[in-house]
Amino acid sequence: MGSGPTGRDETEDAPAPTILEQMGGVPGLIYSTLPILVFVPVNAWFGLSAAIIGALATAGAILVYRLIRRDNITPAVSGFIGVAICAYIAHRTGDAKGYFRLGIWTMLVYAAVFVLSIIVRWPLVGVVWSLVNSAGTAWRKHRPTLIAYDLATGVWAVVFIARYLVQNGLYDTGHTGWLAAARIGMGWPLTIVAVLATVWLVRRADRDEERFADETGIDENDRSQR
Template sequence: MVMNKEEILEELRSTLSGKTFDALLPPIIFALINAFFDLTLATGAAFVIAAFLGFFRFFKKQNWFYALGGFLAVSLAASFAYFTGSAANYFVGSLVSSAFLFLVAFVSLVTGKPLAAWLSHLTRGWPLDWFLRKDVKPAYREVTIVWTVLLFFRFFIRLIFFQRGSATELAFVNTLSGWPMIVPVLVLSYIYGIWRLKKLKGPGVEEYQRGDQPPWKGQTRGF
């Protein structure tokens, strides 16, 4: 099945919205200022940038939820780095979250409720029972397996660079292993997921909700 470029871009826009820029900018600014000046100035700059993004989103009546979350995360990370006297500790939170996401993905596979299915259920509001059907769940399980491997790899790489103790290197690695890695993974997951659902020959979510009987057209949009 061939999907057009507009369909994939629309799916990405609904997933990413404006949060990518809000998440990437503060740690990059922190690392650069720390590299050229000092930890105190870097900490202050991270606070200011995160606060500015939050106010900007709010006054522009854009989605400021992620900017607020980013401000809180930056506040904790920058404070921890400042009071411990180590700029590398700014990235402790991202290291912990990487480990946590890997564990969540792994446990979801073990329990038979794939993370990809749960995330789609929460964001799209589709019935959870549909995701767990035998002619639907394999697509979400296989995507989650790939995610689990990549999440472990991301955690392992971040751990190695965290042990090296360079904030600049950590900012570079965290940035590359963040949205620049996630975006192509989401695109490929979407393309593979739709293709796999078609091969499984189960009902599309709307057909399932209507109680249609086979043969089904299957899921043609959204994963």
């Protein structure tokens, strides 16, 4: 374990990865759309079996590419597994739109979890942020901070609800091409918007919490133990 001149472990000062970085950054979000961009036209020109092979091959190529570059492969691995499951569903249903079924229902589950976390007063963004930064749960005692985390969580809930409603409607009407367009158009662009909104709200919440700690005499050690 390397340490600097002060004897501290250099990893202690390393900033925690952002939400966007954990998702593979902007390249990772773009890579996630490539299997879909292959699947839809190949299905239209050569049929479902060829489309499934094309999507799997594209996801596999992305994984190999990131391995060669020694990038973080976690998003690529999870992406490949996701594509494999979607391809399996499409194969079992015998319909190209089945490729999108898992993603649609996943959006509904995510939306429900985020909304429920707000209702029970444990907004998910606040919980995750506190766990990553070992900040404890004192933020729940400060209403402005809690509201900021509620809003950040609400942003993600709205994104997931919108994705589900639009894509499920297209799925039910069998518009596979438009469904693919909606998946891409409501995918990484909305994710980036949600991430930016989350970062702004979380930073605001942190400032509010620091002021609250100063006013009440709660130091960082007290906060982390609560």
